[in-house]
Amino acid sequence: MIRTAASRRHVLHLHHGYSTAGSCIVRAFRTSTVRLDQRAIVYSKNGDPSSVLSAVSFPDLPPPAPRTANVRFLLSPINPADINVIEGVYPSRPSPSTDLSSDASAVFVAGNEGVAEVLSVGNGITHLKEKDWVVMTKPQMGTWVSSRNVRIEDVLKVDSSGLSAAHAATLTVNSPTAYNMLHDVVQLKEGDWVVQNGANSAVGQAVIQIAASKGVRTINFIRDRQVRDNVESLKSHLKALGATHVATYDELSDRAFKATFASWTQGKDVQLGLNCVGGKTTTLMAGLLGENAHLVSYGAMSKDPLSLPTSLFIFKNLTCHGFWQTRWYDQKTLDERLQMMQTLTGLIRGGKACMILPMGVP
Amino acid sequence: MIRTAASRRHVLHLHHGYSTAGSCIVRAFRTSTVRLDQRAIVYSKNGDPSSVLSAVSFPDLPPPAPRTANVRFLLSPINPADINVIEGVYPSRPSPSTDLSSDASAVFVAGNEGVAEVLSVGNGITHLKEKDWVVMTKPQMGTWVSSRNVRIEDVLKVDSSGLSAAHAATLTVNSPTAYNMLHDVVQLKEGDWVVQNGANSAVGQAVIQIAASKGVRTINFIRDRQVRDNVESLKSHLKALGATHVATYDELSDRAFKATFASWTQGKDVQLGLNCVGGKTTTLMAGLLGENAHLVSYGAMSKDPLSLPTSLFIFKNLTCHGFWQTRWYDQKTLDERLQMMQTLTGLIRGGKACMILPMGVP
Numbered sequence: 214m215i216r217t218a219a220s221r222r223h224v225l226h227l228h229h230g231y232s233t234a235g236s237c238i239v240r241a242f243r244t245s246t247v248r249l250d251q252r253a254i255v256y257s258k259n260g261d262p263s264s265v266l267s268a269v270s271f272p273d274l275p276p277p278a279p280r281t282a283n284v285r286f287l288l289s290p291i292n293p294a295d296i297n298v299i300e301g302v303y304p305s306r307p308s309p310s311t312d313l314s315s316d317a318s319a320v321f322v323a324g325n326e327g328v329a330e331v332l333s334v335g336n337g338i339t340h341l342k343e344k345d346w347v348v349m350t351k352p353q354m355g356t357w358v359s360s361r362n363v364r365i366e367d368v369l370k371v372d373s374s375g376l377s378a379a380h381a382a383t384l385t386v387n388s389p390t391a392y393n394m395l396h397d398v399v400q401l402k403e404g405d406w407v408v409q410n411g412a413n414s415a416v417g418q419a420v421i422q423i424a425a426s427k428g429v430r431t432i433n434f435i436r437d438r439q440v441r442d443n444v445e446s447l448k449s450h451l452k453a454l455g456a457t458h459v460a461t462y463d464e465l466s467d468r469a470f471k472a473t474f475a476s477w478t479q480g481k482d483v484q485l486g487l488n489c490v491g492g493k494t495t496t497l498m499a500g501l502l503g504e505n506a507h508l509v510s511y512g513a514m515s516k517d518p519l520s521l522p523t524s525l526f527i528f529k530n531l532t533c534h535g536f537w538q539t540r541w542y543d544q545k546t547l548d549e550r551l552q553m554m555q556t557l558t559g560l561i562r563g564g565k566a567c568m569i570l571p572m573g574v575p
Numbered sequence: 576m577i578r579t580a581a582s583r584r585h586v587l588h589l590h591h592g593y594s595t596a597g598s599c600i601v602r603a604f605r606t607s608t609v610r611l612d613q614r615a616i617v618y619s620k621n622g623d624p625s626s627v628l629s630a631v632s633f634p635d636l637p638p639p640a641p642r643t644a645n646v647r648f649l650l651s652p653i654n655p656a657d658i659n660v661i662e663g664v665y666p667s668r669p670s671p672s673t674d675l676s677s678d679a680s681a682v683f684v685a686g687n688e689g690v691a692e693v694l695s696v697g698n699g700i701t702h703l704k705e706k707d708w709v710v711m712t713k714p715q716m717g718t719w720v721s722s723r724n725v726r727i728e729d730v731l732k733v734d735s736s737g738l739s740a741a742h743a744a745t746l747t748v749n750s751p752t753a754y755n756m757l758h759d760v761v762q763l764k765e766g767d768w769v770v771q772n773g774a775n776s777a778v779g780q781a782v783i784q785i786a787a788s789k790g791v792r793t794i795n796f797i798r799d800r801q802v803r804d805n806v807e808s809l810k811s812h813l814k815a816l817g818a819t820h821v822a823t824y825d826e827l828s829d830r831a832f833k834a835t836f837a838s839w840t841q842g843k844d845v846q847l848g849l850n851c852v853g854g855k856t857t858t859l860m861a862g863l864l865g866e867n868a869h870l871v872s873y874g875a876m877s878k879d880p881l882s883l884p885t886s887l888f889i890f891k892n893l894t895c896h897g898f899w900q901t902r903w904y905d906q907k908t909l910d911e912r913l914q915m916m917q918t919l920t921g922l923i924r925g926g927k928a929c930m931i932l933p934m935g936v937p
Contacts, residue, residue, distance in 0.1 A: 304890045491885050513885035520882035523853050523875035526897025528666045533895040535888025 253313055254357035255320040259301025266299065266323065269313050273360075277335035280365045284347055288382035289327030289356040292415075293514075298353065299323055305539055307353040322355025328371065328381035329360075338365055346373045348385050350550055352539045366547065369554055375562040383415070388557050388566065390511055390538045391419035395429070398507045398534060399485045403428030406478055408498055409487035410434040410462075411514060413447055418454055420487060422566035425455025432477060434498060437461040462494040474501055482506070492517030504529050511536045615675055616719035617682040621663025628661065628685065631675050635722075639697035642727045646709055650744035651689030651718040654777075655876075660715065661685055667901055669715040684717025690733065690743035691722075700727055708733045708740075710747050712912055714901045728909065731916055737924040745777070750919050750928065752873055752900045753781035757791070760869045760896060761847045765790030768840055770860055771849035772796040772824070773876060775809055780816055782849060784928035787817025794839060796860060799823040824856040836863055844868070854879030866891050873898045 250270040258265055277283045297303035309319030331345045341347065347368035349356060354367060371381050395401060407424055411417050412433030424431045433456045438444045448459040458477055464470055482503025488495050489512030499508055499521050508531060510519060525531040542550060560566035612632040620627055636645045659665035671681030693707045703709070709730035711718060716729060733743050757763060769786055773779050774795030786793045795818045800806045810821040820839050826832055844865020850857045851874030861870050861883050870893060872881060887893040904912060922928035 488885075496880070510885045510888045512889075518858070518882045518884050519888070520880045522880050523850075523872045523897070526872045526881070526895060527874075527899045528897070530897055530899070530902060531895075533888060533893075535885070535890070535892055537889045537892070540892065 251359040253355070253359070253361075254323045255310075255313055256299055256323060257318065257320045259299065262296055262299045262323075269320070271313055274332075274362055277333055277362055279336040280338060281362050282334045282338060282341055282347075282365065282368070283332040283360060283362050284329035284368070285332050285360040286327050286329045286356060286358060287346075287378045289324045289358075290383055290386075291324075292326060292386055293512075294386075295323060295325055298325070305352050307355055310355070322358050322361075324355055324357030325349070325353050326382065326386050327356035328378055328384075329356075329363075329368075332360065341365070341368075341370055346371045346376075346378075346381055348381060348554070350385075350542065350547065352542065369547075369551055371554065372558060376558060380558075380561050384554060384557055386538055387415040388419045388423075389541070389553055390536060391416050391423055392553065392557060393538070393541055394487055394509050394511065394536050395420060395423055395427075395485075397536075398509055401427065401429045401485065404430065404481075405485075406430050406432060406457075406481060406483040407485045407487065408432045408434070408483055408501055409489075410494060410498055411489035411512065412451060412456065412459065414489055414512070414514075416489060416511065417487075418451070419566060421451060421454045421456045423560065426560060426563075426565035430457040431455070432457065432474070432483075432501075433459045434465055434494065435459060435461055437463045462497075465494060465497050471501075485509070487511070488519070489514055491515045491519050493520075496520055496522075499525060499531065502529070502531060506531055508533045509536050510534070613721040615717070615721070615723075616685045617672075617675055618661055618685060619680065619682045621661065624658055624661045624685075631682070633675055636694075636724055639695055639724055641698040642700060643724050644696045644700060644703055644709075644727065644730070645694040645722060645724050646691035646730070647694050647722040648689050648691045648718060648720060649708075649740045651686050651720075652745055652748075653686075654688060654748055655874075656748075657685065657687055660687070667714050669717055672717070684720050684723075686717055686719030687711070687715050688744065688748050689718035690740055690746075691718075691725075691730075694722065703727070703730075703732055708735045708738075708743055710743060710916070712747075712904065712909065714904065731909075731913055733916065734920060738920060742920075742923050746916060746919055748900055749777040750781045750785075751903070751915055752898060753778050753785055754915065754919060755900070755903055756849055756871050756873065756898050757782060757785055757789075757847075759898075760871055763789065763791045763847065766792065766843075767847075768792050768794060768819075768843060768845040769847045769849065770794045770796070770845055770863055771851075772856060772860055773851035773874065774813060774818065774821065776851055776874070776876075778851060778873065779849075780813070781928060783813060783816045783818045785922065788922060788925075788927035792819040793817070794819065794836070794845075794863075795821045796827055796856065797821060797823055799825045824859075827856060827859050833863075847871070849873065850881070851876055853877045853881050855882075858882055858884075861887060861893065864891070864893060868893055870895045871898050872896070 251273060252268050252270050254266055255269050256265040274283045294303055298305060307321045309321055311319050313320050313322065327349065329347050331341050331343055331347060333343065334341050348371055349367065350369050351367045371384065373381065401407070407429055409417055409420055409431065412421065413435050417433065421431050421433060433451055435447060438447065444461060451459045483501060484503060484506050486498055486502050486506065486508040488508060488510040491513040492515040502508065510533070519533070613635060614630050614632050616628055617631050618627040639645045656665055660667060669683045671683055673681050675682050675684065689711065691709050693703050693705055693709060695705060696703050710733055711729060712731050713729045717723065733746065735743065763769070769791055771779055771782055771793065774783065775797050779795065783793050783795060795813055797809060800809070806823060813821045845863060846865060846868050848860055848864050848868065848870040850870060850872040853875040854877040864870065872895070
């Protein structure tokens with residue numbers, strides 16, 4: 214009963230409707246409010262997304278079974294990791310679905326994050342009703358889809374008051390990564406410093422805002438831009454979000470930077486570094502950290518390894534960790550996840566974080 | 576009153592008397608039992624030891640002041656880090672002494688480790704008597720010296736029964752490094768696995784023995800030798816110490832090694848890796864570690880940085896630490912240091928660790 218309407222163009226041009234600020238922009242598609250065929254972006258084998266993705270259509274969902282709900286996706290971001298999942302190079306994998314293929318072979322529905330509104334609920338559900346917003350609590354649920362049936366334990370209700378759909382759609386990956394890295398490793402106090410690279414990534418911008426909301430000061434590294442104005446514009450943007458200082462990797466690489474850094478921190482040891490880049494500039498950034506500091510890596514956008522002089526570990530007692538929000542979800546209870554969500558939505562409503570400012574930078 | 580008898584030859588040829596097994600051998604000099612002039616190996620500026628070290632003579636010590644003791648060194652090892660201290664590239668530095676120079680300018684007495692016997696004690700000392708053995712509890716005390724006056728709080732008494740002077744002289748650096756790395760980071764149980772490189776270093780051999788005494792199994796990596804027999808002889812030596820498996824870095828680099836490793840561990844996750852080498856082979860060794868493992872670095876003999884794919888941190892939750900015995904001493908009470916010493920001497924007396932076996936390898 215399922216029509217396959219595979220088309221590379223469908224995927225690439227369909228429903229581009231939204232992007233947040235930042236160089237690591239959230240590209241999302243919006244399902245039309247005019248009822249069309251239900252559609253899903255699927256793949257049956259891993260590879261280059263432009264080769265392996267296809268759009269399939271499927272009929273309207275049947276009424277939901279007990280303790281499940283039918284939901285309609287409002288916005289589903291494309292995060293960089295989603296591409297890696299489709300390529301098959303990411304440790305998280307979706308479960309295969311046999312409902313959406315024309316020949317009963319398994320396909321994977323792409324997409325990890327998104328906000329959906331409830332269309333209808335099955336018996337046994339009292340805390341969700343039509344029009345409520347929900348986000349996924351389980352990774353790799355498949356969110357690049359018009360609508361789907363979900364189990365009650367796989368979604369969390371989000372109070373939509375004061376939130377845009379864009380806020381809600383981007384609540385489960387980048388903002389909690391920023392929040393948890395700032396809280397789980399080091400007990401930061403007002404006036405403490407944090408250094409980070411990839412500072413204009415979605416996580417980086419959330420780090421700036423969440424840190425600023427606690428009075429924690431940030432030193433933020435970004436790539437250089439060929440056009441000088443663009444660098445200044447990006448610096449202004451990050452400062453408007455709450456960044457204390459912003460410097461480019463070129464500035465970081467300059468011998469004079471240590472003195473600049475010392476004048477900023479006034480000799481106060483920096484206890485936390487956040488890394489999503491790797492490679493040489495991360496080595497330099499790690500050298501800025503103080504005694505007993507922690508370097509937390511959550512990405513490797515340069516694709517270069519993390520390379521650090523052993524002396525930092527031995528003599529400065531550096532500790533290096535990784536952070537993966539997927540593991541955090543695995544280790545936490547539903548209540549803990551709900552509490553995190555409420556903390557983040559509270560920050561958004563208070564204008565403290567996940568604010569989306571105009572960038573002015575291409 | 577102090578005669579300077581500077582001579583490069585003095586330092587290089589004087590009193591070579593002892594070496595323990597291992598490639599990272601402990602080279603030590605023995606002060607003669609026939610009373611000669613008191614001598615010290617000193618330097619007034621940092622640099623290549625063969626250029627900056629000199630031997631100075633000084634008169635017999637005056638009677639000890641209250642709460643101090645005069646001690647005569649029996650054996651003082653030369654550890655690799657001692658060279659770095661003299662070069663001025665090590666974070667620990669000795670305090671300058673003005674007693675030993677001919678013109679009252681400051682000199683540094685070299686040497687960090689050693690065993691001394693008590694010659695005489697000042698008033699207020701009841702727990703030490705003549706002929707007792709002591710080791711230093713403070714780094715960089717200056718141990719390459721015939722005799723010196725020490726404050727009571729800067730030495731720990733060692734019960735010499737069942738110990739050789741070589742055992743006692745090497746109690747404060749390498750063995751505690753091995754012991755603490757095996758106990759402070761991961762709670763190892765009988766049957767657990769540890770991987771390490773530089774396995775024939777003094778620390779590495781202590782790791783093998785201390786691990787074996789707890790029923791912890793070790794996979795030990797060593798450099799290749801040009802003469803095949805030497806590799807086999809070294810492997811046999813380490814196995815005689817208690818090593819479960821020994822492999823060369825060449826073997827580690829071979830694609831087939833993963834299968835060998837899996838056959839050894841039977842799929843059991845390795846939770847602890849110990850590194851004193853850095854560079855490419857450490858990257859390979861880190862790849863053998865299981866989920867949530869810890870890699871502890873205590874040296875960088877290759878002088879190459881520790882370079883690790885970020886994915887190990889993010890997806891396998893690897894944590895990287897450093898270990899520095901000097902910091903351990905800084906953070907511990909005298910009682911805790913004494914307890915450590917007693918644990919180690921207990922292992923030695925029980926024939927469990929710090930055993931010195933004939934090497935048969937050049």
